[in-house]
Amino acid sequence: MPKRTDIESILVIGSGPIVIGQACEFDYSGTQACRVLRSEGYRVILANSNPATIMTDPDMADRTYVEPLDPEVLTAIVRRERPDAVLPTLGGQTALNLAMALVERGVLQETGSQLIGASAEAISTAEDRDRFKTAMEEIGLQVPSSGFAHTLDEAMDVGAEIGFPLMIRPSFILGGAGTGTAGDAGELRKMAAEGLAASPVHQILIERSIVGWKEYELEVMRDRADNCVVVCSIENVDPMGVHTGDSITVAPAQTLSDVEYQAMRDDAFACIRRVGVETGGSNIQFAVGPTDGRRLVIEMNPRVSRSSALASKATGFPIAKIAARLAVGYTLDEVTNDITGATPASFEPTIDYVVTKIPRWAFEKLPGVPDRLGTRMQSVGEVMAIGRTFPESLQKALRSLEQGRAGLNADPAEEALDLLDDDELVRRAAQPTPERMFHLDAALRRGVAVDHLQGATGVDRWFLDQLMLIVEGRRRIEALADGASGAPGAAALARLDRRGFRAVKRLGFSDAQIAYLLNGRAPAAVTEPAAVTEPAAVTEPATVTEPDVRAARLALGVRATFKTVDTCGAEFEARTPYHYATYEDEDEVRPAQLPRVVILGSGPNRIGQGIEFDYCCVHASMALRDAGFETVMVNCNPETVSTDYDTSDRLYFEPLTAEDVANVLDAEMRAGRPGDVLPGPALAGVIVSLGGQTPLKLAHTLPDDLVLGTSPASIDAAEDRQRWNALCESLGIPQPPGGTASTPGEALAVARQVGYPVLVRPSYVLGGRAMEIVYDDDRLEQVVGELGRSMQREGGVSADRPVLVDRFLEDAVEVDVDAVRDRTGEVLVAGVMEHVEEAGVHSGDSACALPPQTLGAEVVAGLERHVRSIAEALEVVGLLNVQFAVKDGQAYVLEANPRASRTVPFVAKATGVPIAKVAARVMVGATLCELRAEGLVRLPGGTGYVAVKEAVLPFSRFPGVDTLLGPEMRSTGEVMGIGA
Secondary structure, three states, rough: OOOOOOOOOOEOOOOOOOOEOOOHHHHHHHHHHHHHHHHOOEEEEEEOOOOOOOOOOOOOOOOOEEOOOHHHHOOOOOOOOOOOEEEOOOOOHHHHHHHHHHHHHOOHHOOEEEEHHHHHHHHHHHHHHHHHHHHHOOOOOOOOOOOEOOOOOHHHHHHHHOOOHHHEOOOOOOOOOOOOOOOOHHHHHHHHHHHHHHHHOOOOOEEOOOOOOOOEEEEEOOOOOOOOOEEEEEEEEOOOOHHHHHHEEOOOOOOHHHHHHHHHHHHHHHHHHOOOOOOEEEEEEEEEOOOOOOOHHHHHHEEOOHHHHHHHHHHOOOOOHHHHHHOOOOOOHHHOOOOOOOEOOOOOOOOOOEEEEEEEEOOHHHHOOOOOOOOOOOEEEEEEEEEEHHHHHHEEEEEEHOOOOOOOOHHHHHHHHHEEEEEEEEHHHOOOOOHHHHHHHHHHHHHHHHHHHHHHOOOHHHHHHHHHHHHHHHHHHHHHHHOOOOOOOHHHHHOOOOOOOOOOOOOOOOOOHHHHHHHOOOOOOOOOOOOOOOOOOOOOOOOOHHHHHHHHHOOOOOOOOEEEOOEEOOOOOOOOOOOEEEEOOOOOOOOOOOOOOEEEEOOOOOEEEHHHHHHHHHHHHHHHHHHOEEEEEOOOOOOOOOOOOOOOOOEEEEOOOOHHHHHHHHHHHOEEEHHHOOOOOOOEEEEEOOHHHHHHHHHHHHHHHHHHOOHHHHHHHHOOHHHHHHHHHHOOOOOOOEEEEEEHHHHHHHHHHHHHOEEEEEEEOOOOOOOEEOHHHHHHHHHHHHHHHHHHHHOOHHHHHHHEEOOOOOOOOEEEEEEEEEEOOOOOEEEEEEEEEEEOOOOOOOOEEOOEEEEEEEHHHHHHHHHHHHHHHOOEEEEEEEEEEEEEEEEEEEEEEEEOOOOHHHHHHHHHHHHHHHHHHHHOOOOOOHHHHOOOOOOOOOOOOOOEEEEEHHHHOOOOOOOOOOOOOOOOEEEEEOOO
């Protein structure tokens, strides 16, 4: 069936700000939809309020409304634009609920618009718990015993009839909002009240709890000719009772027999057909009894979901892109899979590797919130890793989280587990928390039986057996240290041969873990390796470091090889270079054709480092491809546009650690040497300044001549508090009075000199991590002591750096300035933003206005002079963000970040100057003068309107948490408003 010709214009509804339960996976899906629909010749109208997304770039849609996503505004947009069709299935639950509101108000009927992707009937059948239960029973699929309630009294009656324990599920919600389990009448009354409040239609499903059952998801697509495919099967490591967004998940499903999988596949097709989703993707969740194999349907999302992004990246099958084409009339057999260029979308993906997803939480930002996981999603992001085996992909995913862990234990952070006895380890492993996997591993190493752990935790025996493979690999490494004569370390490393190295690397062990174990578990001083070093002889000190292990490994010829994600288990050749590392014999990285730029991404979303940095990396890739470079993206976040297989010329889905990045650069160096005769195009360099703090911390591990833009030495001068203080003094730029300290005693001396209150700030952190305003000696001693311990636990560059203790300027106005400097010294001040909240509230949590509303022209001119001086002194090439506090007309500089800041997308949208693209071009040698001639840069001037950015905070997810804003950022996303 060809595409529909009876529609010309389509309204795409976005998902709004990043919130827990609805993150940047919908920026990815919405961006795909806009691109596809425009390429098919449709006029695309977009409504979204999020400035940090690629989706709201002006060239993504024919007309973009950066407006609040509420029924009144959407009604006005539909009446003005009168689109032929409205596509709500790519904007999460927000878009679905808004589409239903438009239907109920009669707006679509009034304007002659129609829903595509899913009808109102299909949405209602899937999202209304009562209707969904009835629909499943009609087609013979089993659901848990349950009843429905619209009031508290009804809820109590249903609970008494079914019996405890119970599960409460509201209708039309996202991320498990309002869900929970109840073990008695008191808990039911509390949970029912919260569930009724969370549901837009004030309806809750109360069902018999199946906590402890195995949980699966199938990503299913259906077209209007009734063709159905399963794109990906996903299995949760955590049993039922943990929201799937908070579960460690694995693709493909590992513990189903083929008979069980085929039956589940049949059920999924029956479900999508009964609900009536005709043109797109859906996510269907199942529970399976761990003892009897009984299968229940839990719920269905008649839209692209969080798991759809994961499934797309795991298989290379672009669900959102294909769903958009199905929505305008194509059938699956008419759409070609871009990865192979040969197989139609009706060809179900088959993968010959294992994908592991692990969520990233932000409990450290929410003091007092227990880290217990449940049915309400609490994670703020996630990572994905690909390996040939589950152990390999699990360990890669754990180090991708950037929480100071080198893998599954076998690093200094595990030593706290030594203080726990066996019973306590099992007890902790039975509680779903972010640390559960580490507790399981420690218990198995202690000799706790697999059967006992399975019974206590509900984690399937297969996964525990796989963890035992890691345990056994660890024991082989430890045996080398135990058997080494004299001190362990170098002697043990000398005994690790090529075969042994390959065996433990295939289990996912990092070089840092191997060094730790070879040293007899004594932590080695880690000096990060330079990337792509030639094999060197192992040095002879008693302990070995991570670089020693890498050198010995390379000397034995044990290098990472890169395989291709091809959707079809190598049955067809992949056209798209989308790679993951493993340790085999054949490397599939193709020779380079052009000079290449490697862009280090931002890793998992977290509070303080979110989608805005992915935006910058994507813009860099776009700009550099247009400028004639091959672009190479390295990232591990499955939710983002940067990890789409066609955003860059080459994608490496890998952890952002020194070792893994060095492996990628090694592969890229080989790609520049395609034959034995002549070298190929050169590797132009690596961009570290667009992905937030993650790549910035890796800058010092790279050869200086490979770092594009601002040098690592200049980055360090800005990020190290002591060096930054000295720089500002030399420039004569006022700072709040203060000094640096490495101990509580030194901090007290500074505070007594400058007077309270003081602001304590560590080096090399993002999102105000561990910053605090302090008012007395006792608290200052406590804060500095805790800070040292927490930075050591979290690891990284900030662990051994001094903290800054300076006078906190009360009642001051805070200002952010974003600028770009080129290699000639010209500086473009792109935006001066005045914060609405007074200084002391983190800039990421404060509303801000562009242009500034209360600052005089003289003050603004002074701020711009200071920015130019700082940019010159740091020899910035690329982006620079400087923060000031203005008090009584005097500007004091607080800090400078020679990198992309979270305000970059907002400034770009507010001014129309794509400063991330400008910065990327500047970093590879272009001047602002040249870019001005190209039209990429224009002289700053008045916009004629005011743009305001406001933060979105997650407190509704965490009842009882302290909601007072301060210097540590806690917002998950932002929105933008524009007005006269």
